[in-house]
Amino acid sequence: MVWDRRFLRLPLLGDLIAKVEVARMSRTLGTLLGNGVSLLTALSIVRETLGNRVLSESLGAVAAQLKEGKGLGKPLMETGLFPKLSVHMVMVGEETGKLQEMLLRVADVYDREVRSAVKRMLSLLEPVLILGLGLVIGAIIMSILVAILSVNDLAM
Numbered sequence: 263m264v265w266d267r268r269f270l271r272l273p274l275l276g277d278l279i280a281k282v283e284v285a286r287m288s289r290t291l292g293t294l295l296g297n298g299v300s301l302l303t304a305l306s307i308v309r310e311t312l313g314n315r316v317l318s319e320s321l322g323a324v325a326a327q328l329k330e331g332k333g334l335g336k337p338l339m340e341t342g343l344f345p346k347l348s349v350h351m352v353m354v355g356e357e358t359g360k361l362q363e364m365l366l367r368v369a370d371v372y373d374r375e376v377r378s379a380v381k382r383m384l385s386l387l388e389p390v391l392i393l394g395l396g397l398v399i400g401a402i403i404m405s406i407l408v409a410i411l412s413v414n415d416l417a418m
Contacts, residue, residue: 266316270343278379283317284348285372292365301361302328317343334361348372 270276290311294304305325312318320341327337335353338344348368355364 263315263319266314270314270316274383278376278383279314280317280343280345281372281376281379283312283314284345285369285376287312287317287321288348288365288372289369292362292369295362295365301334320344345372 269279272279287308291304291308294307295301299307302325305321305328309318309321309325312321320343324334324337324341327340328334333353333356335349335356338349338352339346348371351364351368351371352361355361358364
C-alpha cells in the first residue's frame with residue numbers, strides 16, 4: 263500500500279500509472295455493465311483487476327458510498343485519486359443514463375493518452391541513453407590512454 267501510494271506521487275510515472283489504471287478500470291466496468299452485471303458487483307470485480315492497491319481500496323470506499331445512494335461520480339471525485347476528466351465523464355454518463363458507453367469512451371481517451379505519454383517518455387530517453395553511452399566510451403578511452411602513458415613513464 264505504501265509503495266503504491268509512493269508510485270502515484272512520482273512526477274511523471276505517477277500520472278502514467280493513474281491513467282493506465284483508470285483506462286483498465288473504465289474498460290472493465292463498461293464491459294461488465296454492458297453485459298448486464300449490476301454496478302455494485304461490477305465494482306467489486308473491477309477492484310480485483312486494478313494493480314494499484316491505493317486505487318483499489320478507494321474504489322471499495324466508492325462502492326460503500328454507492329450502497330448509500332450517492333451515485334458513482336461524486337464519491338470518485340471525493341477520493342481525489344482519479345483524474346478529473348474521467349470523473350466528469352462518468353458523471354455525465356450517469357446523468358444521461360449511458361454510463362456504459364461513457365466508461366468505454368473514457369477508456370479510449372486514456373488509452374490514447376497513455377500511448378502518447380509513453381512515446382514522449384521514450385523520445386526523452388533516447389538522448390539520455392546516447393549521452394550515457396558516450397560517457398562510458400569516453401571513460402574507456404581515457405583509461406586506455408592513461409595505461410599507455412604509464413607504460414611510457416616506466417620505459418624512461
